[in-house]
Amino acid sequence: MVLAEKGALIGIDLGGTKVAVGRIVGSELEDVVQKFIPARSKNPQDIIDVIIEAINNLFNNNIIGIGIGIPGLVDRKKGIVNDVQNIPSWEEVHLKDILETYFQVPVFLDNDANCFALGESRFGQLTDEDDFVGLTLGTGMGGGIIKDGFLMSDAFGGSGEFGNIPYLDSIYEDYCSGKFFADKYGIKGEELTNAAKNGDPFALKVFSEFGHHLGNAIKTIKMAVDPQKVIIGGSVAQASEFFTTSMWKTILEFPFPKALHGFDVIFSNVKNIAVLGAASLYLDRTEQHNTHVTIIDD
Numbered sequence: 001m002v003l004a005e006k007g008a009l010i011g012i013d014l015g016g017t018k019v020a021v022g023r024i025v026g027s028e029l030e031d032v033v034q035k036f037i038p039a040r041s042k043n044p045q046d047i048i049d050v051i052i053e054a055i056n057n058l059f060n061n062n063i064i065g066i067g068i069g070i071p072g073l074v075d076r077k078k079g080i081v082n083d084v085q086n087i088p089s090w091e092e093v094h095l096k097d098i099l100e101t102y103f104q105v106p107v108f109l110d111n112d113a114n115c116f117a118l119g120e121s122r123f124g125q126l127t128d129e130d131d132f133v134g135l136t137l138g139t140g141m142g143g144g145i146i147k148d149g150f151l152m153s154d155a156f157g158g159s160g161e162f163g164n165i166p167y168l169d170s171i172y173e174d175y176c177s178g179k180f181f182a183d184k185y186g187i188k189g190e191e192l193t194n195a196a197k198n199g200d201p202f203a204l205k206v207f208s209e210f211g212h213h214l215g216n217a218i219k220t221i222k223m224a225v226d227p228q229k230v231i232i233g234g235s236v237a238q239a240s241e242f243f244t245t246s247m248w249k250t251i252l253e254f255p256f257p258k259a260l261h262g263f264d265v266i267f268s269n270v271k272n273i274a275v276l277g278a279a280s281l282y283l284d285r286t287e288q289h290n291t292h293v294t295i296i297d298d
Contacts, residue, residue: 007064010055011279013112014070016086019047021054022275023063027123029272033057037087044089052102059103066099066107067281069115069274076157079109085140108281112274113142113160114151118284119277120231121146124270132229133160133221137236141173141217145225151284152225162221167213172220175213178236181206193239204242211243215250218265222254233268240267 008030013020015037022032035054038046055066072084079096099107110118117134120126130149136142141163145152152159163173173179178189185192185206195203218230232240247265254260270276 117144
């Protein structure tokens with residue numbers, strides 16, 4: 001398929017209960033549409049219809065590509081969704097083929113954590129960084145690896161899944177996401193954050209423990225891919241003020257101190273980064289294949 005030399009992009013953030021679709025023109029997110037998806041639908045086409053309807057609200061002749069962030073397993077090359085968190089009917093959906101046939105523009109899919117990292121690389125705080133890891137900390141723990149300015153290629157799309165690395169009696173995700181608060185202490189992250197803001201000693205203690213575990217996860221990431229920076233997003237990141245100190249205390253125990261020179265951990269502050277990141281898939285894939293695309297304002 002021959003790509004246009006200029007135009008706009010569509011970015012899609014698919015969640016368990018709703019889909020957010022945005023149109024990106026130049027470096028700006030021009031408009032965003034949100035649609036709720038049918039709860040517990042057993043028909044995969046129901047969700048596809050909602051996505052198509054949402055895209056149609058923003059689609060025009062200037063659109064040159066579509067990117068979609070999926071909260072689950074994705075075959076990047078074939079554009080097949082194999083499993084989506086909270087959407088049980090999506091076991092094997094050939095979403096790339098479906099949307100390319102309908103809209104007649106290139107469509108790219110990837111895990112939502114990879115899209116987060118790409119969004120920060122293309123539209124966020126790390127546009128000048130070529131090597132970093134993006135972590136999403138919410139109900140789970142996801143990761144995306146940017147190497148030499150692009151999403152790191154891999155064999156089966158499993159790179160960056162740091163949350164599934166064994167840790168203590170379980171895996172990192174159970175200690176470095178909202179699961180830690182819910183499973184270990186029976187409290188929701190939002191409740192814990194509100195308590196910490198009021199100076200509650202118990203809440204502050206739990207966040208301190210969380211920071212220690214997250215620090216260990218970051219040390220593991222540092223060992224594995226040695227990024228220049230780690231950027232953290234997701235709902236848990238909003239409580240960073242309560243776990244940053246203990247996180248850094250643990251990170252600084254890294255066995256190779258010189259490797260920490262210039263290293264930093266920062267927190268995302270870009271609105272709609274998931275939508276921007278999904279649109280960034282188009283830029284990442286086409287530029288990696290030596291297709292030079294310039295996105296300009298209409």
